[in-house]
Amino acid sequence: MKKTYLSALVLACLCQVAVAQSPSDGGRVLASSSPVNAAASQKNVAARITGTVVDAATQQPVPYATIALVNPATSKPVDGTMADGQGKFSLEKVASGTYRVAVSFIGYEAKTIDIEVKNAAVDLGKITISSTAKALQEVVVEGQRAMIEEKVDRTVYNAENDESNRGGDAADVLRKVPMLSVDLDGNVSMRGSQNIRVLINNRPSTITAGSVADALKQIPADMIKSVEVITSPSAKYDAEGSAGIINIVTKKNTLQGGTLNIDTGVGLRGSNLGLNGSYRVGKMGFSLGGFGRAGYNMPGSFENEQTTVTDDQQNVIRQEAETRNNMMFGRYSFGWDYDINEKNYINASVQYGLRNGHNFQDGLLTQRYQEGTLFSRTLRDVEVTDNSGTVDVNLNYTHTIKPQQEFSILTQFSRNNRTNDFLNEIYNSSGSDLESRLKNINESFNQESTVQLDYTNPIGKNQMVELGAKQIMCQVTSDYETFTAGGTGPFTVVEGTNLSNVFNYNQNISAGYFSYTLTTANNYSMKAGARYEYTTINADFEDGDEAVYIPSYGVLVPSVNLSKRLQDGNTIKLAYNRRIQRPSLQFLNPNVQNPNQVLPTVGNPELDPEYTNNFELSYSTYFKSTSLNFSTFVRNTNNSIQALRKPADDGVLVTTFANIGQEEAYGGSVFGSINLSNKLTLNGGGDVYYAVLSNNVDDLTQRASNSGLVYNIRAMGNYKLGQGWGIQGFGFYRGRQVQLQGMQGGFGIYSLNLKKEFNEGKGSIGFGAENFLSPTIAVRNELNSPTFSQTSTNVMHNMNFRINLSYRIGKMTSDAPRRTKKSVNNDDLKGGSEGGVQDAGAQQGGGASQGGAPGMAPGGAAKPAVGAGEKPVQAPAGAPAAKQAATDSTATQAGDVTGRWQGKMGEQDFILNLVADGTTLTGTAQSPMGQLPISDGTVAGDTISFRLSFGERTILYKGRTEDEKLYLTVDFQGRAVEGTLERVK
Numbered sequence: 001m002k003k004t005y006l007s008a009l010v011l012a013c014l015c016q017v018a019v020a021q022s023p024s025d026g027g028r029v030l031a032s033s034s035p036v037n038a039a040a041s042q043k044n045v046a047a048r049i050t051g052t053v054v055d056a057a058t059q060q061p062v063p064y065a066t067i068a069l070v071n072p073a074t075s076k077p078v079d080g081t082m083a084d085g086q087g088k089f090s091l092e093k094v095a096s097g098t099y100r101v102a103v104s105f106i107g108y109e110a111k112t113i114d115i116e117v118k119n120a121a122v123d124l125g126k127i128t129i130s131s132t133a134k135a136l137q138e139v140v141v142e143g144q145r146a147m148i149e150e151k152v153d154r155t156v157y158n159a160e161n162d163e164s165n166r167g168g169d170a171a172d173v174l175r176k177v178p179m180l181s182v183d184l185d186g187n188v189s190m191r192g193s194q195n196i197r198v199l200i201n202n203r204p205s206t207i208t209a210g211s212v213a214d215a216l217k218q219i220p221a222d223m224i225k226s227v228e229v230i231t232s233p234s235a236k237y238d239a240e241g242s243a244g245i246i247n248i249v250t251k252k253n254t255l256q257g258g259t260l261n262i263d264t265g266v267g268l269r270g271s272n273l274g275l276n277g278s279y280r281v282g283k284m285g286f287s288l289g290g291f292g293r294a295g296y297n298m299p300g301s302f303e304n305e306q307t308t309v310t311d312d313q314q315n316v317i318r319q320e321a322e323t324r325n326n327m328m329f330g331r332y333s334f335g336w337d338y339d340i341n342e343k344n345y346i347n348a349s350v351q352y353g354l355r356n357g358h359n360f361q362d363g364l365l366t367q368r369y370q371e372g373t374l375f376s377r378t379l380r381d382v383e384v385t386d387n388s389g390t391v392d393v394n395l396n397y398t399h400t401i402k403p404q405q406e407f408s409i410l411t412q413f414s415r416n417n418r419t420n421d422f423l424n425e426i427y428n429s430s431g432s433d434l435e436s437r438l439k440n441i442n443e444s445f446n447q448e449s450t451v452q453l454d455y456t457n458p459i460g461k462n463q464m465v466e467l468g469a470k471q472i473m474c475q476v477t478s479d480y481e482t483f484t485a486g487g488t489g490p491f492t493v494v495e496g497t498n499l500s501n502v503f504n505y506n507q508n509i510s511a512g513y514f515s516y517t518l519t520t521a522n523n524y525s526m527k528a529g530a531r532y533e534y535t536t537i538n539a540d541f542e543d544g545d546e547a548v549y550i551p552s553y554g555v556l557v558p559s560v561n562l563s564k565r566l567q568d569g570n571t572i573k574l575a576y577n578r579r580i581q582r583p584s585l586q587f588l589n590p591n592v593q594n595p596n597q598v599l600p601t602v603g604n605p606e607l608d609p610e611y612t613n614n615f616e617l618s619y620s621t622y623f624k625s626t627s628l629n630f631s632t633f634v635r636n637t638n639n640s641i642q643a644l645r646k647p648a649d650d651g652v653l654v655t656t657f658a659n660i661g662q663e664e665a666y667g668g669s670v671f672g673s674i675n676l677s678n679k680l681t682l683n684g685g686g687d688v689y690y691a692v693l694s695n696n697v698d699d700l701t702q703r704a705s706n707s708g709l710v711y712n713i714r715a716m717g718n719y720k721l722g723q724g725w726g727i728q729g730f731g732f733y734r735g736r737q738v739q740l741q742g743m744q745g746g747f748g749i750y751s752l753n754l755k756k757e758f759n760e761g762k763g764s765i766g767f768g769a770e771n772f773l774s775p776t777i778a779v780r781n782e783l784n785s786p787t788f789s790q791t792s793t794n795v796m797h798n799m800n801f802r803i804n805l806s807y808r809i810g811k812m813t814s815d816a817p818r819r820t821k822k823s824v825n826n827d828d829l830k831g832g833s834e835g836g837v838q839d840a841g842a843q844q845g846g847g848a849s850q851g852g853a854p855g856m857a858p859g860g861a862a863k864p865a866v867g868a869g870e871k872p873v874q875a876p877a878g879a880p881a882a883k884q885a886a887t888d889s890t891a892t893q894a895g896d897v898t899g900r901w902q903g904k905m906g907e908q909d910f911i912l913n914l915v916a917d918g919t920t921l922t923g924t925a926q927s928p929m930g931q932l933p934i935s936d937g938t939v940a941g942d943t944i945s946f947r948l949s950f951g952e953r954t955i956l957y958k959g960r961t962e963d964e965k966l967y968l969t970v971d972f973q974g975r976a977v978e979g980t981l982e983r984v985k
Contacts, residue, residue, distance in 0.1 A: 051124030061087030197241025235529030267802025292330030308647035315651030519918025903981030
């Protein structure tokens, strides 16, 4: 819930009264009431007007009061200023004439004084203003931050606003994000492609290099603040990730003071516990936290039937089993940052993630038929153990040469240790005696060391140059052994390259990039660049003579992003980029993974990378309380890495991987958000594309092609019931997925959640239900080729009920750090669910202004206009000042400042309307002097600056953005006035 105070409206109302009415009873007439046109008197000798604003009751100064100099003939302001901390003010170079001085401040009655300026300075002395009792009544307006936001360069899903995420993992969160699709195993795809780049807080992690699906299970949903989707990253960012970027932003706190947040929950199928704390004092900040979850009571069932033809003989295998899963996972982090001085900043962090998973197939019955006759029957229990631990260490330094000109050194060390074992206990046909056992142990690690240099430099007011270099050194090792045992006897090792060996895979990537941004006066923006990456690979087996030779290769990756801001803030964008996808350990590992003996999987160490061309056209529009985004895309992938299934002599279906495929996709998406009131928000949309896949191999028995329409739809709603109560609903349906040799069935998920906040929002209790109308979800898969066919059905019990409790201890102020926490972003592998990771880079482009014109008093004190029948009331005074804010991994990117911002400068309310277009910042501010345009506006990353002119006086504003907040500073009469604004939705 966002809270604003209607009392801010008092300022504009009082000021309008001041400039329209005759002098108040307390006014002091210093000149004839016959007005003189001040504008016509500019040739006269200029004078100075001074005074001090004090409280009528206490005689204490009223700091930062607003003073407007009004022409009484037209009732229009001609100059203005803001009092300093001692209530003193000064208006310089005032031409001779008759004027009205209007004085106003929050919680005080407005006062006007008529004066006549001749050739001498005018000292108004003490100007007393009286407080108003009405202004002390507080009225709270309840609003909501949009669940999903369409920004210039990305789509953002604000996960922290969705109560249905409580108690799940990152896969549950990503199902709700536009353009993403997640299957029940956690495999993620973007617009039908699983070649994606996944970041955690703008940083890669080796947990995603092996398997994105497994990585998502290590991130509790309660830790996620938002998810950002970028489909067309610029050349500044790694070439990895054919489909685009997913950046998972976790909840962090970088404010002043200390706080501790406790989250816990218990449900039918899982429980969670989290503790997160932050402490900041002066230039230094610390954060320490962790979140863990246990999953249990997750039963299901499995059926499989496959038919193969070998030597003109038909083999049929039928299987069935009961399944269950148990797991524990979590993430723990420690962060530190320090402002060395105004131009130098350093930050570091350590994160550790772990996962302990056990999957069981109980009573797996396998029956083999040859020519319709039962040939054999086996019964076994299967256990798969999947444990992993990941550590990520970052140390970064940033040096600011001048505004927007910056040099940074970013370093990262990341290592993932994983154990992926299976055990088969094989019984006789009656299930009474244990006949034999089969075991595979696979210990592996994936380690990366990265150094990155970045430099940005503005050219004039509308151009930006970015260049840099990067080195990634990756080491991967898989140590695997296969064992057999008779009954309860000892295990013995089974020899063979694909059964017991050590596989080493070392990959180094050297990269350099150049990017150029240009923004024109007619609202066109272009960002073009190129990135060159050179890859060297060494791979070998420690045992055996089998050698793996993979030649080095280089790739040039161009990108072009064009945008045009149309009337009413609507935006159209056109983008092209070329991407590369390297294979990950999942596809390379030659270890035979066959916990189910009739469905073995083996990797291919000699895989080459795949290359993708992406074309995208999108249009965003805003009207009233509704936002809509339409996009179309074309994607073409050559040398595609695809799963290839072949029947063995005994009818077993072996899965491996090869560069034999070509993928094409043609589609589009639409998404809309509407605020029906300040309490009800609805979001919904979907994406659809036509997929064409083919392998074009010469062997007719292995040739495969497939095509078809694929779609995903989602909808969610959020309603504030009042008194701290809220209700949220979510529904998602994933249509069938087209694969090279078949299809994967669709499924649907829905949830309903009720939440109650208490103790002024410090605590909350929630009740949730998932798939409560249908206890199970069944997904049917089909595969077909000239030599085999397979159908399988997985049934999962997803009905769930849970209760969550959250409470925050301590208090933070809004005095945030002022630096951007930059960090390394890389991943050089096609990972896990056939996906990789890519940095959330910003495109600078046109934006849409979504707010009305704000009111703003001279000197920088903002005043929203009061509508008919509205009651001006007092806003709480004493809002803490903020320094130039730094962003952490959740930093707002260039173009994200577009919109309406409301808050305080010092003690005064302040409102701005901003539109970012590339490096150019434009906008307006409404004041008693009329609508004021900002001038000389610039934006670079999370840093902005602009000027406002009040008569002959021009004031420079500087600021930074962080987490939907805008921190501003202005030099007023030799002292800094600071403020914090929030984006108004």
